[in-house]
Amino acid sequence: MKEVSQENTSGTPTEYLSAPSNLPKREWKNRLFRTIFATAVIFSLLMLLILIIRIITQGIGSIDWQLFTNFASRHPDEAGLKAPLIGTIWMMALTGPISFVLGVGTAIYLEEYAKPNRFTTLIQTNISNLAGVPSVVFGLLGLTLFVRELSMGRSLIAGALTMSLLILPIIVVSSQEALRAVPAELKQASYAMGATTWQTIFKVVLPASVPGILTGTILALSRAIGETAPLIMIGALTYIAFLPESIMSQFTVMPIQIFNWTNRPQEEFHMVAAAGIIVLLVMLLVMNSIAVWIRNKFQRRF
């Protein structure tokens, strides 16, 4: 580079830069990649749109009050979602607190208390890997451990515990991210005043990270709400004509009911299934909106 600049002392340096221009080629490449990426966006949006339009046109006619007040039935026009809807709400009400306490507790321990050594690295790697384990495997675990070994039967609590295990890794990882985002200076300020680790966590770390933690938890729950495989594994029923009375009751949930209806030969059941999907999608949308709302409302800049 030195030589070049010496040679260029006679001419201007801009001459050197503007000489054999490869600009047209670079511009063409730029356009090419922009097109590729834009196509990717359009493709996925289009697919989503087709799905939504299809579901809505098929199912909107079946959405009426009866859908929410009737139990499942052999007659499509009388079939309703009451049992799976209440079942799903029970499921979320149980899975939410269980996975929140376990997940956030694990994250806090790993981030704030545990000293980094081989053991914690091992735990960390395993948690990340668990997030990638297929949900059917979690179903098998739930069947062996909760349904059989702990003889909980095919109950709500067995299902909720299985679901909690399934979404636990997601909650742990997203909570850890949220905890890590708390500036070290704030923690130091607290420690430097003689605060204990718990006081620092409770008064400084958690207030700053709760939005992130809640967002992660809600997004994980909205994954759980649509999961079918693990609950089929532990034997959630597809047809029940009663509401769960306790955590030991048998139950069904929305995706199982939808799966069941789509498997029937009658076209009318497919329409009820589509209506069920709309209800499920609305539930998901509401949960995700709450997550976004929490994130925006409590967002703090440091």
Place this chain on the structure above:
Amino acid sequence: MLASQEKNTEYEDNTTIETKKTGNSVYKVDQLNLWYGEDQALKNIELDIPEQEVTAIIGPSGCGKSTFIKTLNRLTEMIPSVKTSGGIYYRNQDIFDKKYKVELLRTKVGMVFQQPNPFPKSIYENIVYGPKIHGIKDKKVLDEIVENSLKGAALWEEVKDDLKRNAFGLSGGQQQRLCIARCLAIEPDVLLMDEPTSALDPISTLKIEELVQELKKNYSIIIVTHNMQQAGRISDNTAFFLNGEVVEYDQTDKIFSSPDDKRTEDYISGRFG
């Protein structure tokens, strides 16, 4: 703060100078070594830090001065790879002793950081954070602590009308004085200041320097600075750190007029660093 007020009145009553220069030391550092993993950051540090004086620690970047000051309240422990040997005695107690409660040490030794780091709370909540941690709940007492601490940090006049305001709305210099006030609220004995003015403009810097002069009447202050003029202006003693060692430690006047070590002279006169 109540205690420091009493101290103040004591001065006015009788002897100002005698009580000030007690000749006692707050810290005795004995052959302190510190490693980050394999890298040794502090080598055989030996220092006696006197009571109610300002002790400045100067030296080029990476010489271990920040590490040293953070060892004095054991904040370096937050970094997992850190290992230490040797001893630090605060008021004749070994702070590395297993039975010694680090929370108690940090209650007696306040710290102000390089970047102002108020909590994302109101001014009021920032000040009462420390007292509340140590179990003070009485609203009246807390109010009093807030007023006294803010007055002690020369911030009261600027913020007294709206203590519920978020601390992030203050200017950088105000935030730093708030952090000092936050330290004063737990009635410390020593104030550690880690380059407290390096992120501030000259006017804010001047205010902090004046404040340090004021505070040394009641507190022992240890201040890390890479600004030699600052050390010259505000400190009574100066330690010159280089590559993790104390090259020279003496009264500030002596260090700046006739240092014993050639390296100190070179640094002071700006030949390196």
